[in-house]
């Protein structure tokens with residue numbers, strides 16, 4: 001069925017763009033890329049059909065995708081994605097961080113959405129091949145990276161409700177700088193009481209576009225209330241902290257310990273989250289994966305028992321949380337800036353990702 005699985009790089013035909021962006025224009029775009037606005041010349045594509053399996057793998061010019069108005073993704077939203085970064089190394093090479101974890105999670109998301117597995121080696125080869133062809137698009141600077149966005153959607157032309165028989169997998173690449181570009185040293189969170197992100201048995205642990213679609217009204221509410229991001233509470237008791245719309249969350253206590261909500265089907269298992277837990281334990285920090293309520297958070301921040309909090313994910317890396325607000329008031333955290341353990345963990349992670357520190361866990365794969 002998965003005919004491309006055993007034939008990695010050669011499986012990707014390379015069709016160079018006949019109108020790549022000239023080097024001078026590329027440099028201009030890379031000077032201040034922002035996040036998710038600058039796209040490179042090529043993309044990876046692989047098609048799937050029930051009878052042919054995965055086929056037609058290519059690195060090709062980035063261009064609009066043609067689709068029928070009746071393509072099932074436009075109606076029933078069978079769509080999943082991943083997010084990862086390629087980094088320039090001090091030695092001039094390019095590396096990926098734990099790409100095998102993204103490949104595994106992609107298939108976990110696929111299964112939840114009744115989509116076909118993509119062989120992990122094919123996922124990895126699509127990323128490596130695209131990074132090699134687009135490596136000139138990595139911005140210089142401490143926070144610059146090539147953000148890779150693998151995604152898959154149902155492309156069958158059919159309005160019946162069932163798992164589709166045809167899919168398109170694609171990877172696009174975007175030159176990025178920092179995710180949060182505000183001047184503030186820490187972000188503010190809005191506690192929404194009206195909306196939830198995920199419920200038991202739902203899709204909260206899958207990286208699917210639908211979760212994001214459902215979170216946008218709460219995100220708009222946060223912005224209206226002068227906050228940067230939403231923090232979602234559990235669906236049942238509406239008191240246990242889960243995560244932000246696209247980032248996991250950690251709490252730091254005055255005894256030096258670290259806590260994060262446990263995975264349990266409603267929280268996305270972040271690769272950054274997992275890496276932070278391991279790096280903290282390497283440092284001798286006690287880490288608890290235990291539920292934490294919004295009331296307790298407020299009490300601990302007020303008493304000083306909680307000294308720091310941060311959000312983390314591939315896009316935002318590690319970002320301090322300075323204040324939390326909801327309909328009935330709010331509270332601030334520590335000095336509303338990046339606290340010492342937050343900074344230490346951020347540095348430890350980024351130094352490994354960027355090839356500036358040894359890689360004791362074997363997380364880094366050099367691709368160019």
Ligand SMILES: *Cc1c(COP(=O)(O)O)cnc(C)c1O
Nearest residue numbers: 246247248268270271272313314
């Ligand atoms: C992608 C994502 C994260 C972060 O995952 P990383 O693997 O660390 O990038 C956290 N929460 C949600 C909802 C996400 O979609």
